[in-house]
Amino acid sequence: MCTVEHYYWRCKQCGAKRDGTPRIRFFACPKGPAMDACTGANHVDKITDEEPCETCRHNSSIARRGAEMSIRWAWDLYAQADNNCPTADRDLYRQLDRFLRDRGLFLRPNRHDLEDVKREWQACAAVYPLRFAEALCTWQARLLDKRWRHAHGFRRGEHCSSSNMGPLARMLYSAYGLVLSGLVLLAHPQDAEAGVTRRVSNEYPTAPNGRERISLNGDWRFSRFASNPDSLSYDVMKEWIFPTGNQFVVTGTQHTRPSGTPPGSNVTYVQASFDDSDWEAVNLPHDWAIKGPFNAPGIPNSMGALPINGVGWYRRNLVIDSADADKSIFLDIDGAMSNAAVWLNGELVGGWPYGYASFRLDLTPYVKVGDNMLAIRLDNPLNFSRWYPGAGLYRNVWLVKVDQTHVGQFGTYITTPAVSAESADLDLTVEIENKRNVSREVDVVTDVYVLDTATGRAGGDVVATFPQTTTSAMASSRHTVNASTTIANPLLWGPPPEQEPNMYVAITKLLADGEVIDVYETPFGIRSVTYDGDKGISINGKLVRIQGTNNHHDLGSLGAAFHLRAAERQLELLQELGCNALRMSHNPPATELLDLADRFGFLVQDEIFDVWRRQKISDDYHLYFEDWHEQDLRSFIRRDRNHPSIISWSYGNEIVEQTEDSGGAMAEELHAMVKAEDPTRKSGAAMNRAQAGSRFADAGDVVGLNYQGEGHGESFNSAFPSFRAAYPEKVILSTESSSAVSTRGTYIFPVTPANHSNVGVQDGGNAGVDPENLLVSAYELYAVSWGASPDKVFGMQDKHPYVAGEFVWTGWDYIGEPTPYDTEARSSYFGIIDLAGFKKDRFYLYQARWRPDLHDPLSYYPSQSAHILPHWTWPDRVGEVTPVHVFSSADEAELFVNGESAGRLQREPSNYRFRWDDITYEPGELRVVTYKDGAEWAVDTRKTVGDAAKLTMTADHTTISADGHDLSFISVAVVDENGDTVPEASDSITFSISGPGEIVSTDNGNPGDFTEFPSLTRKAFSGLALAIVRSEAGASGEITVSAEADGLEGAQVVLQST
Known part of the structure; x- marks a missing residue:
């Protein structure tokens, strides 16, 4: 096989560029078709050569266009695969698809049309070139691993070769090395000389008492x-x-x-x-x-x-x-x-x-x-x-x-005072702590590398070096040193899909007498943040509207204990929603969550306090604030300030004393502390009662309003204009918006004809609620008295376009605060996603708003751009009015009930809900056809389902690490004979497990379910339930998880712990 390469050289020292000449390259594996011994490096030749730069004579080169041609060749090879691939190939494809999804690379698992796959993978590679390349590299290594092949269907002793693969599997196996090399070069041109292998050099001997x-x-x-x-x-x-x-x-x-x-x-x-x-x-x-x-x-x-x-x-x-x-x-x-x-x-x-x-x-x-x-x-x-x-x-x-002389706690601080596509200036501060009782001369050396986010380690060669500093660390003291450097053609950090969250790592070495006595790593990103009172927030010069959610720190049925995979799953679903920002309400998060935000490309408002001196409840933080607020605030800022995802700080949420002069004085004190620790970011406090022009509001340099912008409850009296008039130069954000409430898949009649209703206070005190069963209607029109429906918020945000965006309360349901059933339920109703991780209907309403072009086949998210509610299985409502709503960003939508048109509607501005409120229920099928610019846009259907017949199980991970920490989230659905979920099924499901794993918790997303989370028996709620499986440390093998329910056919799913 061969391809023609067109390439150019770019010097990574000075950035100079010159064109190269075309050449022909041949690809072949010297080990032959039985590839157990092939490392993958032999599979693709290195496509760059050393050649001195004509400008600065530095030896470096990048063949970017050659990489592009390599990818094109791989897709041509892909097209040769048989579209009607055998079962083994389909399984292999699904394994790859799941593997990429687990790494935040969202592909479609339910289609095998080659052109669709080709477009989606190309788009995925374009949006996340490095992550896509690294994932393919790891997956190819799995194919070369005997244990993995055996676990996934290859017979013992077989080679992974063309003789025992179908055409799709052969293609995937042979092409990945080529695709990988091209993608890595496209993503990180400065690594071209090293090929796929990345190096971290160490010129100095390391003392035995290192870190x-x-x-x-x-x-x-x-x-x-x-x-x-x-x-x-x-x-x-x-x-x-x-x-x-x-x-x-x-x-x-x-x-x-x-x-x-x-x-x-x-x-x-x-x-x-x-x-x-x-x-x-x-x-x-x-x-x-x-x-x-x-x-x-x-x-x-x-x-x-x-x-x-x-x-x-x-x-x-x-x-x-x-x-x-x-x-x-x-x-x-x-x-x-x-x-x-x-x-x-x-x-x-x-x-x-x-x-x-x-x-x-x-x-x-x-x-x-x-x-x-x-x-x-x-x-x-x-x-x-x-x-x-x-x-x-x-x-x-x-x-x-x-060593007793070392980099101190949170001891480095990197800022990027000047950033462009051509260069970035870096300033570094290093705090050296000397615990010895004598002074010591120390050399400080810091090199910068691209951060390999898949491994968390430095990759490739040094891309920049801070000038070496020699300092005398005085006895029993702390001392700071400063240095600056410049990176040419930096890989910028920014939110996807328009930008990519590239990361670097600075490796600081302390040397004494020529030996390395300490090594300290500082991950960071290079980006610029611009705050504009008229336009909002820009990252690297590109305007980014804040489409954010508030989130408490618990991880559902796992509780407050931090689990990396559980947090990663939450961010995956939020990113699929279209969320691009997180408010850490109302406390410092786990540092690993910020690491994930950096990796995914979320923007973050990092928050520390819910109370100051005045209490909200009897034993809260007000008891400690006077003694500890400075220590807590400064340590919090120093801990988190190197994270590029953080764009602003919040030093308070709905502070009780916000309307008092003492509250204003404290806001000034806290704001000054934040500026002293990090002068590069804006900060403020989230206000729900403070007035524009007050001392409290004056103190911050960003305006955060909780619910005041859209108007409380039924009121449309917005605070946006008054704050805009008082602070025209400040960015205004809805730091909390909406507070809509619902329970997934439950619909309560009658439905309010308005686009907002205060939950439970209209229609005789039962608007949208079922108090007997602790339910709230999922028509997504009901909010608490201080909040507003999403529809109302959208309209008020659009009416005031200078508002930079919103943080919805909340992205996920959380344990506690079960409004409107404050003394009866155990978890919240506020989430766009329920406590178990199942999407509520509201998910699709926000998705229509935040990702209006979701239909794009090149999107790296799963595609759905029209969503019908409610379900259409109502045996007790035959002949009764049952409103049908559709969430979509389309211009028009036409609803069909059993093939008969119920009317074609046009979408109003700021509205993402089409309503047919006079539909009379009869069994059968609902079908909506939506249109944009006069052309058909998207279609969705709901149909009447049969009686519950069996269970189905789906694992988000079928392969987990045998480290005692990794998790697989297993969804169980109660379905009819046709495999359609029975929407109101509440069957009691019993879970069991065998193999090297344990079921750590179960859930169903029902806030009124008081079954203990570790229970192996759980009722389905609206047809669904969840079991979370954790691996056993050091024990690999098959894990079989089973689910049974009386009168239904059971189900199993098999996981592999490696």
Whole structure:
């Protein structure tokens, strides 16, 4: 096989470019068709040559057009595949499709038309060239792996060759290496010399006492006490734990540890001699409350009615090697809910009260060579949160071992003061901490690489270097050094699909006497952010309308314990929705969630406080604000400020004192702290009562309005104009909008004729609600009294085009705050997606608004641009009026009921809902045909389904890592004989599992279901249920998950743990 290449050279040192001449290349694998021994590198020749740049003589080259021709050749080969491929090939295709979906590359799994696949893959490669290339590389490696092939249908001992593959499989196997090489070169031209292999060089010898960061998530013992077992409390310990935050006290008072015996020294749980063998064995992250039971005494439904309260003790042994005796030893806790206090070997080390803070403790004075006993105490009062906070060590915990002279905690800060397509200026600040009692001369060397987001590691050669700095690190002090550099032709970070979220990593090395004593990595992105009061927010000069959602930190039935795959799944669905921004309401998120936001390309408003000095509930953060707000705020900013996804900070949400002068004074103080820590971003507080021109509103440089823009409830009195008049230069955002409520798949009659209704307060007090079953209508017209329907919000946003966008309350349902059933249900009704991860009808309403061109066959998302509601199976409503609504961005829509037209409607501006409110129900089929610019646009149907006959199961991942953390989310549907979901099915489903995995929780998205989350029996809700499977650490093999229900045919799904 051969292709003609046209290419040009580009110097990666100076950016100079010159054309090359065409050449012919041949492709063949020297290992032959039986390719077990082929590494893939032999499959495609390197397509670049070293040649000195005519401008600066630097040796570098890039054959971009050659890569483009290689991709074209691969698609031509693809077209040779048999469209009627055999079953084995279809399975192989589905495996690839699922594999790409798992990496955020959204393809269509339900079609095999070659031209459709070709267009979609080309579009996917264009939008995410690097991610697409890396995914193909990994998948090709799987094909070359015997264990993977055997697990996916190849017979034992077979080679993966043309003799045992169908035509599609042969094509996929032979073409991927070629496609990969072209895509990698297109995505990262500066890596052309290295081909697919990327290198990270190290010129310096590394000292034996370099940095180690070790997970402490395993092998804990835990016990919860409903009442205080040890007479300890925050008031008793606060003077002792204050010094933990001294590093972040700039304007306040530094704290000195009191003299005498610290509290807790006589508590048996901190002693190494205590026998904890009858305590529960747990791994972190751990949420002690999520297993239930519900209706915990004293816990309100607003907090999920789960047992979050009480004192929890965690214990773990640490072994310190003699080689570490001269190191600094730190404990890094990413999140502990709440009032954390830590002891090592019976001595109080320190603590931190805010449950959402990430903090560090210096174990060095207390540690010894050999065994060490680490004990952590947490204490949650009954009434300290407005939503479900979780409980326990719910985020990751790390042990850091490093030379006593090292880069400090959150010790680097990279800014990009000037950014263009041609170059980017980088400024770097490095904080060096010297724990030694003598000064030390240190060299600081920082190189910049492209970040391989698939591995989280540096890739390729150095793309920029900061000038080396030599400094004297004074004894027992912190010292900062600064440097600047420039990157030519930078790969910019920006939100997809118009831009790509490219990432870099700066690797900082500290050297003493020529040896590397510390290595510190800083992922970052290069982008510019422009805030314009007239236009809104631009990234890299391109206007981006904020299509955002608020999200609390729980992960549904998994609780507050952070799971990377669960968070990734949430972002995948939000991105499919068309969401491009996240507001971290109302607390610092897990750092891994920000990593995902960087990788996916979401914009983020990072938020820290829900209360200041004035309480919202009795035991909330107001008890700690005076003592800890500076430490919490500064550490939060320093932790997160290198994330390119963050475009603004929020230092408060609906603060009680926002209308008072004291609130304005505190807003000014907090805003000044934010600016001191990060002068590159805007900040403010989300306001629901503050007036334009008030001291509170004046303090911020971005205006965030909660519900005031669209007008509360039935009111259309908007606050947008007054804030616009007061602050014409400031960006205005709806930091919370809508607060619509619904339960998935449930429709309640009659339906309001308006485009908005306050839930439950009209039509005799039952508007859109079914109090007996704790349901809210899914016609998506009903909102809480302070909120508005999506339809109303769209109209008010469009009426005021200077508004930069919105953050909807909320993207996902969450545990707690079950309005309108505040004292009866256990989770919220606000989400566009329900607690189990199933899409509500509202999903398609926002999708029509946020992705109006969804029909585009080149879209990298699954395509659907018309959505009918309700379902059409109403045996008790024959002859009754049953309104039919369609969500679409089309210009016109025509509805057919059993083939008869019910009328063709035109869409009004800012409206994405077509309504036929006088349809009389009769069994059969609904069909809508939509039109745009006079041409047919999209079609959707609903039909009457039969009785429940069987279950079906679908896993979002059929292959999971055997690391004890990876998850597969398995959806179960109750279907009729034709495989159509029975829309009101509520059959009780029993799950079972065999193999190296466990079912950690089940759910169905029903806010009124009080079955405990770990239960293996779960009723279907609106025909669906969910089981979450976690792998067993270190155990590979098949995992079989089964579902059964009385009177129905059961189902199974097989997962592979590798």
